[in-house]
Amino acid sequence: EPEVTQTPSHQVTQMGQEVILRCVPISNHLYFYWYRQILGQKVEFLVSFYNNEISEKSEIFDDQFSVERPDGSNFTLKIRSTKLEDSAMYFCASRSWVTFPSEQYFGPGTRLTVT
């Protein structure tokens, strides 16, 4: 069964460093998303991406964040200058389309630890 994959599974970085989190969505899906979950808290929407551009972003997704689909398969989230509060689990998700029926499939997540 096709699945969303994410690398790395765990990333440790120092405050102020740049990190890139990678995702490979399901191959025929068209909509891509990043969510984050601070430990013990709810899952929060960061950004959606369709047709090679951002569709929507939340207040969390400030100028430190960017997303890219550098080739036909990868979808990346870059954090330019990490802060301690960026420590969280980051989930990538994809879906085929937004019309009925449609479901988002989540990847296994990348745990980001900023020290």
Added chain:
Amino acid sequence: ELKVEQNPLFLSMQEGKNYTIYCNYSTTSDRLYWYRQDPGKSLESLFVLLSNGAVKQEGRLMASLDTKARLSTLHITAAVHDLSATYFCAVDDHYGGSQGNLIFGKGTKLSVKP
């Protein structure tokens, strides 16, 4: 702005008992999802509810959606230890003009004890 409220946030149950988790949301939507999350793991899709009155069942879990009341329930029947996990409901904000991003509740941490 769409808000999603779940209750209870913590639920300690004995094996064999029944209980219901509630998910209320604040604005119109007819797409609601239930996910299960084990500690340190990703989100496992349990149910997709796409219309008013939708009811789905899988094993000891049954989910329903009332779009008029903006309420979904996840009912647990005869709980077993394996159901211990955190359960999230998530609402698709497509009526708000989004491209289907999900707004999650805070989750219900379920602990089933023998």
